[in-house]
Amino acid sequence: GAVVSQHPSRVICKSGTSVKIECRSLDFQATTMFWYRQFPKQSLMLMATSNEGSKATYEQGVEKDKFLINHASLTLSTLTVTSAHPEDSSFYICSATVTSGGAYEQYFGPGTRLTVT
Amino acid sequence: RKEVEQDPGPFNVPEGATVAFNCTYSNSASQSFFWYRQDCRKEPKLLMSVYSSGNEDGRFTAQLNRASQYISLLIRDSKLSDSATYLCVVNRYSSASKIIFGSGTRLSIRP
Numbered sequence: 404g405a406v407v408s409q410h411p412s413r414v415i416c417k418s419g420t421s422v423k424i425e426c427r428s429l430d431f432q433a434t435t436m437f438w439y440r441q442f443p444k445q446s447l448m449l450m451a452t453s454n455e456g457s458k459a460t461y462e463q464g465v466e467k468d469k470f471l472i473n474h475a476s477l478t479l480s481t482l483t484v485t486s487a488h489p490e491d492s493s494f495y496i497c498s499a500t501v502t503s504g505g506a507y508e509q510y511f512g513p514g515t516r517l518t519v520t
Numbered sequence: 521r522k523e524v525e526q527d528p529g530p531f532n533v534p535e536g537a538t539v540a541f542n543c544t545y546s547n548s549a550s551q552s553f554f555w556y557r558q559d560c561r562k563e564p565k566l567l568m569s570v571y572s573s574g575n576e577d578g579r580f581t582a583q584l585n586r587a588s589q590y591i592s593l594l595i596r597d598s599k600l601s602d603s604a605t606y607l608c609v610v611n612r613y614s615s616a617s618k619i620i621f622g623s624g625t626r627l628s629i630r631p
Contacts, residue, residue, distance in 0.1 A: 437619065446607070446623040447564065496563050498619075508554070509609070509619060511563040 405431050405501045409512035416487055416519055423483045424515045426497030432477035433499035437509070438470070441494045453480040453497075487519040523547055524610050526622035534630055537598050541625045543608030544590045552611035553584055553591045557604045558624065564607055567593075595627075603629045 406429040416422050426436055434455045439447040451472050452460040459472035471483040484491055496514040526543045533539050545553075553570035568575065570582040570591050581594040595602055608622035 447621045449619065449621075494561070508566055508569065509556075509564075510566070514563045516561075 405429075405499065405508075405510040407433075407497065407499050407510050407512040409497055409515050411515060412513060413516045414518070416517070418488055418519055419486055421483055421485045422487055422517060423481055424495055424497075424517075426480045426482070426499075426512050428478045428499045431499070431501060433480075433501075434477060435500050436474060436480040437498045437500075438472065438480075438482050439496045439498065441496060441514075447496065450482075455480075484517065487517070489519045492517055492519045521546060522623070524608055524620045524622040526606075526608050526625045528623060528625060530626040530628050532628045532630060533598060535598060535600055537629075538594065538596045539598055539627065540592060540594045541606055541608075541627075542590050542592050543622050543625075544588075545608075545610045545620075546589065547610075548586075548589065550589075550610045553582075554609040554611075555580075555582055555591075555593045556607040556609055556621075558607055559604050567606070598627075598629050600629050600631065603627055 408427045410425045436453040438450045440450050441447045449462050450465045453472045453474040455474045455477050461467045469485055474480040494514050494516050498509045498511045501508050524545050555567040556564040557567045558564040568577050568582050570584045572584050574583040579596045583592045605624040605626050607624045610620045
């Protein structure tokens with residue numbers, strides 16, 4: 404299957420600082436990537452759709468000025484959590500879409516665990 | 521009502537048992553369906569796609585019922601390593617723009 408990487412895998416930051424998370428498609432080009440957030444014992448919640456060369460599309464309730472997404476190339480999307488607060492502590496996962504037999508399959512990065520102190 | 525609903529479980533079954541999960545979706549425009557598996561503190565991994573005709577992969581069988589708008593996953597001869605959360609995923613349109621996750625069903629296989 405397709406490989407998606409994320410960096411860093413774990414980050415601890417102080418409240419008020421910004422954190423950048425990278426998502427890369429390693430063996431394919433991804434015009435669209437997705438960013439999810441998952442709180443403990445809850446399902447993945449789609450935050451935004453990242454489109455290469457254009458603005459990201461944010462889900463309702465997600466602040467675009469707080470969660471900055473940049474998809475500058477076909478293999479890299481970044482999510483920057485600006486002015487992080489403890490409530491932003493979560494597991495952030497990116498995914499990219501691969502077309503297979505007419506269906507769209509999602510491949511996920513390993514996730515980034517963010518802890519804001 | 522959630523767009524994709526699953527019984528959260530947990531399902532606690534003995535090794536070797538057969539277990540089945542259902543997932544219902546509310547949007548009839550949904551086009552593609554998948555089952556993902558997520559282990560604790562890990563990312564989801566694609567288990568199998570679900571086709572209209574039903575499909576089988578080893579001990580796993582997935583089925584789609586468009587009329588009743590549900591998909592199912594059957595696991596036969598369950599192994600300890602099958603313990604995980606199983607996520608139902610629905611792609612609402614034929615584009616990649618709306619992937620909806622169910623909240624997951626937790627499965628625990630006991631020796």
